[in-house]
Amino acid sequence: MSLRMALLTLIAGQPRSGYDINREFDGVLMFVWHAKPTQVYPELKRLAADGLIREQDEGPRGRRPYEITQEGLRTLREWLTTTSADHSQRNETVLRTFALWTVEPAEAQAFLREELEYHRARLRGLRVLQKGLDLDRPADRAALLGLEAGVRRLEAAASWAEWALGVVATWPSTTAPEQDTG
Amino acid sequence: MSLRMALLTLIAGQPRSGYDINREFDGVLMFVWHAKPTQVYPELKRLAADGLIREQDEGPRGRRPYEITQEGLRTLREWLTTTSADHSQRNETVLRTFALWTVEPAEAQAFLREELEYHRARLRGLRVLQKGLDLDRPADRAALLGLEAGVRRLEAAASWAEWALGVVATWPSTTAPEQDTG
DNA sequence: AGTATCATGTAAGACGTTACATGATTAC
DNA sequence: GTAATCATGTAACGTCTTACATGATACT
Structure with a gap:
């Protein structure tokens, strides 16, 4: 719908x-x-x-x-x-984060670095678009709000990735053998 | 997949x-x-x-x-x-925001207030869950990162909604009749 | 005894993706 | 003239939702 x-x-x-x-x-x-x-x-x-x-x-x-x-x-x-927004979401970055303990810390950090770069690059793009809006047009005034939501989310995602990189640096290696499950 | x-x-x-x-x-x-x-x-x-x-x-x-x-x-x-995360998303709150210029400012504000309340309530829930983690367990260490991503996103969404409420307060009413399109 | 919660499913239909197909215009 | 980009589509398949169905256990 x-x-x-x-x-x-x-x-x-x-x-x-x-x-x-x-x-x-x-x-x-x-x-x-x-x-x-x-x-x-x-x-x-x-x-x-x-x-x-x-x-x-x-x-x-x-x-x-x-x-x-x-x-x-x-x-x-x-x-x-007359209807409410559906708040359920699918975010593959966060899904992968929940599984990150299964790989080596070095691999987890490679993933986080990739995410950090991605979010930073997107952020620059959104800011350019935001500046191109014509605020005399009602649709562009709403777009300003929408793009601002994106900017703030990307800023949050980038600062999260930076923080997470620091946390993962303190994780021990996963070399310890697991119990036999297969 | x-x-x-x-x-x-x-x-x-x-x-x-x-x-x-x-x-x-x-x-x-x-x-x-x-x-x-x-x-x-x-x-x-x-x-x-x-x-x-x-x-x-x-x-x-x-x-x-x-x-x-x-x-x-x-x-x-x-x-x-071996695979990269898919970054495409569907976010109904932001989608609705792009269409917000089509309704009266008062209705737009009602929508934003509802979003603000929703995000604040969720935020409290996530913080409780984060405190319940056992950081001796590797899976919980990864969950800490995942939940932190959620916390930061919800904080960003809540502060965005507050900011947007202020912006919409400055919008003129949409009572001006549009050109005949139907 | 009755209601809520726990717990698992099937079938039909709506929604979304992948593979394939076609032709016009522009840039080199 | 050849490649890139513009521009629109169909068919088959996979994913997700809605409607429906069933039975066990716990609480009052």
Whole structure:
């Protein structure tokens, strides 16, 4: 259900094609929502068939931009005001962290260093995007909040990885043989 | 694929039944990984059939605890050391934030207040769990890092929600009629 | 005796990914 | 002219959720 809402949110902000949306899912929105092109295109057709978005005139290179309809906007508002957010998440970095005691401290540190670099790089990207917003546009004012959530999360993740590197440095080697379990 | 790894991670830490795992997914691990009982039970059967975990003696009330095998531990280590974490995420709170300009500021604030309360409540829960860890156990040492990641993320989310409430207070009402799009 | 919790499952359908396919335009 | 990028899709398969089903034990 929320893929529909993600598409409506993007198209409500400004008219976009499937291709535009796929680029957003690979970039800015990677920490918010994501979907593959093969899921996006059929869903856009369905949204158009349901009257929540409307195809604009075909652009260059077979480009098909969509704009939101009144009913689409109404649906988006209803979702926001009458339902609660689902807070369950899947975060592979933290999942791997829970299993980190099974590998050598050196390997655990390699993993944490990789995460640290990743989060730092993303952080720089988000800050650039945030500066490019036009705060006279209502959709960009909301995007400022969304990107700020990303910035703060990435800062937290980076400082966590730094802290964790220090902690893992104090772990003993896992060379002690386990009891026979296999 | 990662559900398998989540189950292996939990069972590697200590023997657990499907019921135990479901409780973790509803509690501590909600911000890490989650799955419904209907997905967990069949996956445990498959892991056992593949020799990565092994059923222990049946406990009270038809309880079936599993323990990890040598091959399961080897598989877990290989996953950690030879593959990279997938960083794509789905976060409904931030998704909704990007659409927040479509509703009245008062409604946006109600949403942010709800998020703030939610994150604060969860934070208290995680801190209690963190204090209950036994740092002589390797699995608990890794769990300390995992829970700390959660604590820092929740702190970041709560302080973001507070900041966002202040920003939204400066937004003008959305009563201005939009151009005819439907 | 009745309710809550413990404990495990099956079947159908919705959602998401991987593999494959096609053609137009732009840059070198 | 050839490679990269733009742009949209279909089919098969795997993952996840919803609805439904069952029975044992503990608490009041």
